[in-house]
Amino acid sequence: SDGKVAAQRATDELAEYFHSGWNRERIAAQWQPLAAWARQHGVRVHCGEFGVIRNGVDPASRYAWIGDVRALAERNGWGWSLWNYADDFGIASGSNTEGRERGELEGPALRALGLSGPGQGRRAR
Numbered sequence: 001s002d003g004k005v006a007a008q009r010a011t012d013e014l015a016e017y018f019h020s021g022w023n024r025e026r027i028a029a030q031w032q033p034l035a036a037w038a039r040q041h042g043v044r045v046h047c048g049e050f051g052v053i054r055n056g057v058d059p060a061s062r063y064a065w066i067g068d069v070r071a072l073a074e075r076n077g078w079g080w081s082l083w084n085y086a087d088d089f090g091i092a093s094g095s096n097t098e099g100r101e102r103g104e105l106e107g108p109a110l111r112a113l114g115l116s117g118p119g120q121g122r123r124a125r
Contacts, residue, residue: 024068035076047073049083054090059108067112074114082113 020026038045050069052062066082073080086092086102091109094100110116 022065024072027068028072031072031076038076044079045073045076046079046081048081050080051083051089053088055088059106063108063112066109067114070113 034045037043047069050066052065054062070080070082082091083089086094087097090102091106091113093103093106
């Protein structure tokens, strides 16, 4: 049936995505045309609402990708904003999607975002 074919295709595409090495170099290569265009036309870029869903993704991989995107945006002189704070894509120890307290900001998230110091470990509201 069409549903089984579509489900298998989606499964195959996700497997290829996860195994294809989405690292800083690959992300930079994907962004290269935009970076060149922005420089040529004097356009300022904002990388908005990037993140990784927490369910089914190990924290080390989540924060490596978030750190790579953030670092590349900054290297290109682009603004950025993370999606999101304490939901399915959140960086707090609890997800309010499940009705839990948001908890503490996760240390690996802060490091991935280039943040540390006095704000680290403060209770999220």
